Amino acid sequence: MTIETVMRLAPVIPVVVIDDPAHARPIAEALVAGGLPAIEVTLRTPAALEAIAEISTVAGAVVGAGTVLDDRQLDQAIGAGATFAVSPGLTERLGRAAIERDVPFLPGIANASDLMRGLDLGLRHFKFFPAVANGGLPALRALAGPFGDARFCSTGGITPDNAADWLADPVVLCVGGTWIVPRGTPDPEQIRSAAARAADLRRAVSRKSRNRQ
Template sequence: MRCAPVIPVLVLDGQVDPVALAETLVEAGLPVIEVTLRTPSALDAIRRMRTVEGAIIGAGTVLSAAMMEQAIGAGAQFAVSPGLLDGLVRMASERDLPYLPGVANATDLMIGIDLGLDRFKFFPAESSGGIAALSALAGPFLDARFCPTGGITAETASAWLARTEVLCVGGSWIIRAGETDLAVIFERARAAAALGE
């Protein structure tokens, strides 16, 4: 969560070569990459992206123990979920896999802290009340840090990153649906990387 200000959140459908994409993102300054397990090509993309020097590749949209097992088998270096399941927290701990579960309320946050976590994905960030909601939610939990994801844009990311409790944001805007132009992606990623300066 401290390696870059933005973690690109990718839904890959096979239109872009995953190795070339990972190389582009690393070169632009965004080495931490989340490949969501929403498409048939996601696990293969994780395997191939792991060959890129400097890339830190994780699996997103991990919904079950079976999916986490597949992600680990593909070489994922971290896992992200939209919600919090104690079974996934325990499995990630047993497998020594960094894990970022999604939370949107105090109950989930308390459960996660009780399970030994202090890093969370705030999701869906904008529709859960935005910065004001996260600020209120984080107030009682002084050690908790967050990666807000969901609805954040290039224009709003800096406001999120200005918050003490926010270490990075998830960026689905880095690569738009159906986009294949790596030069355009590079410029967008480089601008996102500069948010941490």
């Protein structure tokens, strides 16, 4: 599986913070049932690696590790069962480690220098982060202009109200969604419903495009 394959599984990759490993399975099952199989579990809590291991056993789930900061965390995430890795930024050391381990990798970029560093490593897919704080969609369009091969997952400030606007741009393959799974004790039905609405965003974008023609 490539990182592009992961990005095209659904229009939204839920970004999930899990404090209790017991929450991992019901969250993942609800997300998959709602149509969002790619799940990013951030390495921000002591429970994260155990949660990744649990989600890796859920049928239909494609679990990745987010907030990967260095090669040590990358190895821990892979060992726990992560299928892909996401980082908030990009260092040459981390990029090379991901390439050497042949793990689908989505590094964060915020400017042209970040993007050029990734392209030099042979990477073509990036997380634009923090998307809204970095100037939003106009900034991404300006940044992507000179780099025609690059494709993006926009994360940071993406909401149900603006996600469709981002997804309508051809350089944006998906967005990261922190709103799908609120932190704390999960409500599986609420998560499934939010996931289903997010999974429908691509069709909503297509309908808007047809209406404008």
